[in-house]
Amino acid sequence: MDYLLTEEQIMLRDLCREVAEEKIKPVAAKYDREEKFPWEIVKILAQSDLCGVYIPEEYGGMGGGILELCITAEELSRGCAGIALSFAGTALGTDPILLFGNEDQKKKYLPDIASGKKLAAYGITEPAAGSDVSAMQTTARKEGDYYVLNGTKHFITNGGEAEIYTIVAMTDKSKGTRGASVFIVEKDTPGFTFGKKEEKLGIRASSTRELIFTDCRIPKENLLGREGQGFLIAMRTFDMSRPGIGAQAVGIAQGAFDAALKYATERVQFGKSIASFQGLQFMLADMATQIEAARALVYSAARQIDAGVKDVTMQSSMAKMFASDVAMQVTTDAVQIFGGYGYINEYPVEKFMRDAKITQIYEGTNQIQRSIIALNLIKESKKK
Amino acid sequence: MNIVVCIKQVPDTTQVKIDPETNTLIREGVQSIINPFDMYAIEEGVRLKERFGGKTTVITMGPPQAENALREAIALGCDDAILVSDRAFAGSDTLATGYTLANAIKRTGEFDIIICGKQASDGDTAQVGPGIATQLDIPQITYVKKIEKIEDKTLVAERMTEEGFEIIQTSLPCLLTVVKEINEPRLPSLKGKMKAKKAEIISWKAIDIDADEGQLGLGGSPTWVSKIFTPPPRPKGEIFDGDPEEAATKIVHLLKDRLN
16 A cells, blocks of 8 residues: 655654554553553653654654654554553644644743653543533633633543643633633642543553642643633644544554454464455455545545645544544454454453544544534535 | 774574575575664664764675665664775675774774674674774773773773673773673664665775775685584483482482493
8 A cells, every 4th residue: 555655754654663563562461451651652752753743843843744643643553552642642732732822832832742851631521521512610710910720620631641731721601612711731830730540441551630720820821822712722623633533543443453364364263264264354355445444534634734724624523533433343353353362361452442442432422523524514515 | 982883784584594505694585684783782882972972983894785774773873874895895704804894994083982793693603893803903892781981091891701790991992792781772763764864875995995905805704614504403401300319319320321
């Protein structure tokens, strides 16, 4: 397959693949079991210049775009999606700064993220505000030169491990979604603490934690964009980040498929390899085709964003939704191909299946993605 | 500090095949990699540069395609790369190779430390490093597992032996051959890979290194291979269990019988 990548993109892909093969794969099961944060791998990503692939060169990054981010997320997820999330979760926390940060904010925060010195996280979800962002309870009250944050965010990827948090909070509840704003909050700010760390089905190397704000005072310079722009920033951020989730899903699917194909050609039953049976051949063919289709959609969405196409909401949602549904299907089939061995943790496919599930849920459930796609279709049809 | 790292491109296999006619390695159809032991030499060379400043030059003698190994070394952090390549070098044994590399290193100018892997994974001789040091008439420490310190033109290193290790102090310049215990080689960086792609590889032929033609290539190689064979596998040992005293007596009797 030729994905029409540039020479630099191929170089990036090969390097990420090497990191995944040599450094991530050997420790993936251990991190999955122990639920520890993979700092040793973050260090390797930093040393290999991978933390800032999507950050402009003037802020210390490699100057790539969303396609470079997707290539990195995909290849690392082939090794372990939980470990790869230290990178992808940081990208999600960084996107609002890239999109709406002023020069001072970019200069202050991006170089440390690009070098891998600091991780970032994005805080929008709350116990009562999942898909319904407008139900958000966290508030930010202006007091002189400060904003005072109160409330709780939960299910926050990289929570507790990241140094830089972009947080959505209500500055004016009476205005509904037009009353939300986004702030940069640094770890160790007084009044900012961490709550319970979740124990999860999959992506267990990733830290998912509660963020608690109790009269947390942050300087007013940490407001991203303008007051009331919060919902817009959040939606634009998702437009940019959803192909990355698609890429993660493609990586998970590919990782599971690689293992299943190898197993199918090696496992002998009835005197021949199980790959010689048409029932399995059709499964393998369908899996590979689904992965190719998902990858094509993800790369296409990423390329449109990088080319500056104005409205990418629908493409981003399609890429995220389709690729994550493919990941769930392909990993489930991979377990099936392994038979009983697929169901036990001595082989890697059950982990791929557990890791795949989250991609259908986070950054907007696939039901929300379908709503977004449908609403966009209806909106466009009315324009005609 | 000027550091020179010598590397060799080898076939990517642990199953080296020998041509029974010529008694040389069969290289066709096998991908080439940097000799695994040389990866530790590169890493140590790059670490020394990062610690003390200066420059790390990587050098190899080999066919034109050995350029790929040099580019990989640049991606791993080396600054300059030199390919010593000429038909005149064909058929070099370890003596001629040591001589050729030593002459090339002289040509690079001032150097403080030369680092080699302990041996190549194809030939397994472990002679080229010591050969270079001899030709350059500088001290050498082989099987280095740790560089303890470098101060005032002296270097202290731990050297692996079968029983343990020795601590050796030497003056600079010197040559070290390193073992895998010395470090954990890094993966290349993206910036390094981009630099490697554009890097200019310096290429020297026999006339560029001021060498005595008689000491090069096949003509300068006194080694001849009379026979290459796989040694028979070691037969399984016998285990004497039960009462230690009885077992010891049995062993003593057995040894006595064998000696008689």
